[in-house]
Amino acid sequence: MKDIFSKQDSTKKPAIIVRRILDLIEDGELMPGEKLPNELEIVRQxxxxxxxxxxALSALEIMGMIKRVPGEGTYISERASAGKYPPKNILEKFLEDTEKVGGSFEALEARMAIEPSVTAMAARRAEPEQIERMETLLESSGxxxxxxxxxxxxxxxxDFHIAVAEATNNETLISISNDLLKRADVHMWRRYKEDLRLLEKTVEAHRFILNAIKERNPTKASFYSEKHLARCV
Structure with a gap:
């Protein structure tokens, strides 16, 4: 494959890679199913x-623009051809903001890996007063x-996500969850959550999560947590 990236001023960091890949998709130079260069080759180019x-690749994967296949490589997804992604100028600002807290997309990936299990544990262990705290926060968000x-x-x-973590009554998980929220939450999601439709979906998702916890149903709690995080980006 010929070089598809050029040497750039690295101050914009991930935004450059995301913008370039989205440009190539829009121009038809990268098609669904086409394989991207590996990380080291992109670094070289x-x-x-x-x-x-x-x-940058983590951001594109979370948005559904690329698909990573273990042992094979990274491919442009079928979704990419439909143009279902935020405008590039918004996305670039979004990525630049995340650099203020460092590793934000890695933190979000970690949340997506850990938080459903944390929520499932909360469904098994939450005390009545902890559930009441979540209910209060849900009402306040409304x-x-x-x-x-x-x-x-x-x-x-x-605060709602912290309350869920606290309901595990596991100090290590509470500490990890707090750290990930600090690194991933406000800077990563602010521009998207300012869309009132996304705010409404967040309230709805929290309601499903809380109901699953109240029902003592770890499977449902984990499912709704994973679905919620996948929708947040």
Whole structure:
């Protein structure tokens, strides 16, 4: 395959790679099913660090633009041809903001791997007062949504996820969850959650998660947690 990346000013880091791949998809130069160069080859072509390349590919994977096949490589997904992704200028700003906290997409990947299990454990272990705390936060998020108070909503959203982690009564998981939320939550999702439709979906998702916890149903709790995180990006 010929080089598809050029050496760039690395200050924009992951945004450069994301923008270039989306441009190639839009121009028809990268088609669904086509294989991308591996990480080291992209580093060679772009002169951008491997960590930034990995961050960009993680972002594209979470958005469904690429698909990683273990032992084979990374491919353009079928979804990519439909143009189902945020406008590039918004996405670039989104990626640049995440660099302020470092490794944000890796943190989100970690949340997607860990949080469904944390939520399942909460369904098994939550104390009545912890469930009551989640109910209070869910009600408060509904009020913030009605008042279009996005900043308050985001604060309550984070508190809800912390409350779920605290319901595991496992100090290690609580600490890990707090760290991941600090690294991934506000800077990564702020621009998307300002869409009131996404705020409404978040309230709905939290309601499903809470109901599963109240029902003591770990399987449902894990399912709704995973579905919620996948929708947040």
């Amino acid at each position: 772009s002169d951008i660090s491997r960590a930034s390349v990995r961050e 009020v913030a949504l009605e008042e279009h108070d996005v900043k308050l909503f985001l604060d309550i959203d984070r």
